[in-house]
Amino acid sequence: MTASPIAPVVEGRGIVQDYAVPGSLFARAGKVRALNGIDFAVDKGKTLAIVGESGSGKSTLARIIALIDAPSGGELRIDDHTVDLSRKRLGPALRSKVQMVFQNPYGSLNPRQKIGNVLMEPLVINTDMPASERRDRAEAMIRKVGLQPEHFNRYPHMFSGGQRQRIAIARALMLNPSLLVLDEPVSALDLSVQAQVLNLLADLQDEFDLTYVFVSHDLSVVRYIADEVMVISKGEAVEQGSREALFADPQHPYTRALFAATPVTDVAAIRARVERRKAARAG
């Protein structure tokens, strides 16, 4: 599947996810196939972007890769080992390897927990590190994500959306994961803050040799951050390939439709539109 001699950090083979729909007085119980046989592999230090619209199954896939949900079929391999969540509980070693950052940083932080404790909690749960070391690690991480040491004792409501997303990223990195699953991490942020967080993610990836699975609906963000892209629609991976190939020559009609619908800020395109409109008005 991949040319590199080293096994991919994460690999999925025929991932299937069914959700049971309970029956009612009027309808029989059934199931909805949210993912239908997805294959993928991400090499170390690379970014796989999963692109799709609402209901496509992209977040379902993200939750499976982040080891939150067990798939109903297929095989998920992390560092060349099969992980089966439905049969065996995960140990701290595997939990540390894979971490997740969610879309809404307002919802993913406990409003009553100070930032320092937010960052130290994963260490309390997964390691037997002494308190002083935990504190040092948390303070170092706060600086690493571009916040100030005095933020340690503050509560989430005292931060802006962009700062909160930095905190969420810092928490995900506390256990030195090798794989970070990012589910729409910049979708709730303003454009200028979005640029800062994307820059931070790029820096952290270089520094820690992180592997990213980046879920997004925004093609312009994907084009900026991804190495490999998977376009997913109605639970099927309709197109997969390198960023260059996919953006230069999209093959699948759905990918093309997605590209055609994405607004362009290109001056030539704006000029053409303005002229079309002028002509329509004159005529």
Next chain:
Amino acid sequence: MALLNIKNLTVKFATATGSFTAVDGIDVHVDRGEVLAIVGESGSGKSVSMLAVMGLLPDTATITADEMTYDGRDISNLSDAERRHLIGREITMIFQEPIASLNPSFTVGFQIEEVLRLNLGLSRRDARARALELFRAVGIPNPETKIDAYPHQMSGGQCQRVMIAMAIASNPRLLIADEPTTALDVTIQKQILDLLMKLQEDFGMALILITHDMGVVAETADRVVVQYQGKKMEEADVLSLFESPQHPYTRALLSALPEHATGDRLPTVSDFFSQEVAR
């Protein structure tokens, strides 16, 4: 002549810690049949200035303006009855969350017919016929069955079409759309924007589009106002704005677009401001 003309609009909110200025001396005007985009990030006051025009701000807001006219008429001191006559008929508005804008307890048909009966004085039968006509105009499939659907039975894009149908029911001369596509998928966004532009051209109504999305601006606007922290940074026709932005903030915003990235890093707005200060 401008259809809507606002000069030196300031909106202050009384808060527990004192007065907060959300909009600080903004001039806005929109001509007949024109598409004006007001673009800014959260906290730029882009929605608040339009809510002030619509009279939709809470009592804690203090609104002052040197001039606030619609079609040559002063609208700053309207009575409630006069305002109802204007808002919802001549000037209508649609919002970001289409599903939240509709009442979940009533069918969409009932809600649009209510608008038609109250605002246009139509009979029930005429309202029904007009509602179906509007549903067709905004491209809702199977209007005869959809008209009896509840909001939760429709997708976000369809709910936004219902909201648009309601907003254009009285053939308004000005439609204010506050982030109309932000909650929608990009393919649906495209459909809704195309629909708004088509209706705007067919009916010759003016459209004020409030958005944070430079892509939406590029695809729709004739003229653009860029706001930041309650102040107007720049105003230009859409082509000049993208071709040669004058204000550093506009330049910063445009260069922060990921599709404009050159090299590995995205320039950020704060990078830009620090460069400006250094100069």
